[in-house]
Amino acid sequence: MYPDRVVSGMRPTGSMHLGHYHGALKNWIKMQSEQPCLFFVADWHALTTHYDDPSIIEKSTWDMLVDWLAAGIDPTQATLFIQSKIPEHAELHLLLSMATPLGWLERVPTYKDQIENLANRDLQTYGFLGYPLLQAADVLIYRASEVPVGDDQVPHVEMMREIARRFNHLYGKEKGFEEKAQDAVKKLGSKRAKLYNELRTAYQQEGDDAALEQAKAMLDDAQNLSMIDRERLFGYLEGARKLILVEPQAKLTEASRLPGLDGRKMSKSYGNAIALREDKDAVTKKIRTMPTDPARVRRTDPGEPERCPVWQFHVVYSDGPTQEWVQKGCKSAGIGCIECKQPVIDAIVKEQEPMHERAQPYLDDPSLVRAIVADGNEAARKLAQETMRDVREAMGLSYG
Template sequence: MNSQSPQTVLSGLRPTGRVHLGNYFGAVRNWVRLQEKYRCLYFVADWHALTSDYADPSKIRQATFDAVADWIAAGLDPKRSTIFLQSEVKEHAELHLLLSMITPIPWLERVPSFKDQQQELKDRDLNTFGFLGYPLLQTADVIIYRAHFVPVGEDQASHLELSREIVRRFNNFYGNVFPEPQPLFTETPKVPGLDGRKMSKSYGNTIPLTASADEIRALVMTMFTDPNRIRRQDPGNPDICNLFQFHKLFSDDATIARVDRECRTAQIGCVDDKKLLAEIMVENLRQIRARREEIDRDPSIVWDALREGNRIARQHASETLELVRKAMKIDFPELR
C-alpha cells in the first residue's frame, strides 16, 4: 500500500440481532464516521458467536440479517465500506490455526475479556478450546487484512495488546509480514440500560436502534430515575438519573440545560420528563427507522451488500495468506 492510499480500519460485532442504542453509540455511529476517511471493513462475527452459543446456533442467520440491516440503516454505505460475514472468508480460520502454533496458552488465559466473559456467561459451559482461542481468532480477523487501526474505547485498549504481541512474535520468527494494529480511540459515551446497568441484551434492558415510535415511548416510560426522588415535588438529581444520560445523547444543549435546572428545582416531574425525552428520541431516530423499514421491504439490500463484501474480503485475505505461507515456508508452488 503506497503512502497515498487510505489506511485500513477493521471492526466487527457478534450477531445478536437488532442493534441497540449501546451498540450504536459504542460502535456503529463511529463506523459511519470513519468511512469518510479510511478504507473500512466491518464484519459480522458469527464464528465468535459460536464460542458461547454453540449449543443453539439457530438464531444466527436472522441475527446476521438484523445486524447488517441496522448498520446500513444507521448510515454504513456498502459502496464505501466492505461489509462481510466472517464465516464466508475461510482464510480467517487458516490464519487462526497458524497463529495458534506460536501463541503461548498463558497469553490467552490472561486476556481481560476471557475472564469477563467467563463471569458474565457463567451459566454456560465455556471450558472449550474455541472459547480459549477467542482472542486469537480476533487477532486473525484483524491482521488478515493487515489493518492499521481498530476502533476502541479507552477501556478496551488492553484487548488489542494481545494482537500486537502476537504480531511481534510472528514477525520475529518469520519476517516483517504484519503491521502492528493500533488502537483508534473513538468517542464512546456511556449508554445505560433501562435499569441503570450497562445496556446489554443479557440484562434485558435495551432500546433497539430501529424501535418503532410506540416501542420507544413504552420503553422510556420504564426507565429507572433518581431513586431518591420519591414525590413529584421533591427536587431531583440529574447526575444519578437515567433520563438525563439519554438527554445528553439526544437533546440539544438548551434542552439539556433546561431539564437539568427544572429537575433540580422540581419544576418538571419524572413522568413529564420521560414523555419529553421519548418524543425527542422518536424524532432523532426517525430517518434510521425509515431506512430500516425500506430494507425490510427489500431484503436483497442486505444480502447483496454481504455478497459483494465477502468477495472483496476474500480477495484481500487470500493475498495476505499467500504472504504468510511464503514467510512460514509452507507454500508449494510446484503443486499448483
C-alpha cells in the same frame, strides 16, 4: 508498504440497540468517509458463547446487517462481509496458534471477566480460550493499520501487535534485509541516523521501551522515506526482518455511554434496551415507564438528576438549555418526571426516523442485503488471499 485500512466486527447475538449505535456504529459511520473500512459480522465469534444453541446466529446476522445499513453504514464506502464466508480467517488462526504462547491467551483481561460474568455458560472450551487469537487473525489478515476500540479492548489490540511481531520475527526472511535496512538508515540523514542507531541499541540490548517509542515517533515524522524503507526500519528496530503481518494501532473511539432504561449497561438480556429500529409507540412507553430518582415519590418532591437514569439520556440527547431546564426543574420540583422525559422521547424518535426509512427497502427486498454482502465477501476474500499467499510462503507451505 501497505495502505491504511480500518477493520472492525460485531458478534450477531441479538438485535442492535441504541447502546451499540452510540458506542460503536456512530464511529464506524464517521470513519467510513475518512479511510478504507472493512466491517464484518463475527459469526464464528458468536459460537464461542452460543455454541450449544446457534439457532439465533443466522437471523441475527441478517438483522444486524440491516441495522448497520439503517444506521448509516454505506456499502459504497465500506466493505461489509460475513466472517465465516472467508475461510482464510480460520487458516490464519490455525497457523498463528502454532506459535502463540498459551500464557498470552490466558492473561487477556476480558477472558477472566467473561468466565466470571457468564458463569451460567460452560466456557471451558478451546474456542473460548482462543477467541482473542481468532480476533487477531480477523484483523491481521487484512493488514489493518487501525482497529476502533473502547478502553476495555486495548489489551486485545496489544496482543494482536505482539502476535504480528512474533510472526514477523520467526518467519520474516527477506533476502539481504540487513543491508537494505542499513541503506534505509542512511536516508534519515547523519544526525537522525546516529540517533536511530543509539535508540535501536538501547531497545535491543537493554529492553528500553521508551527508546523504542522515541525511535518509532522519529520514523513516523521522517518525510523522505518510502513506505517500504519505513517498514524495514520499524522491523530492524525491533530485531524483526521482513514485514509480513502489519501491527495494527488501537484507534480509541469516543463512545457516548448510553445506559439501559434501568441505569445498568444497556443489554437485551437485561430487558433494558431500546432497539435500533424500535417502534415509536414502544419508545414512548419504554421511556415513560423508566425509573427515576427514588427520592421523588410525589410530584412535589425535589430530586437530584445525577441519581436518575433519565438524566444519562439527557446527557447524550439534549442540548445545553434543555439540560439546564432539567437540572433546575428537577431540583426545585418545578417539573414532573413525565415532563422531564418528553424531550428524550422526542430526540430518540427523531434519531430513529431516518433509520426506519433507510431500513425499509432492505426489509421489502432482502435480496438487496445479500447482494451487498456477496460483493463484500468477494472483496474481503481477495485481500485475505493475498495475505495468506505471503504467510504460506513465509512458513514454507507454498509448495505443490
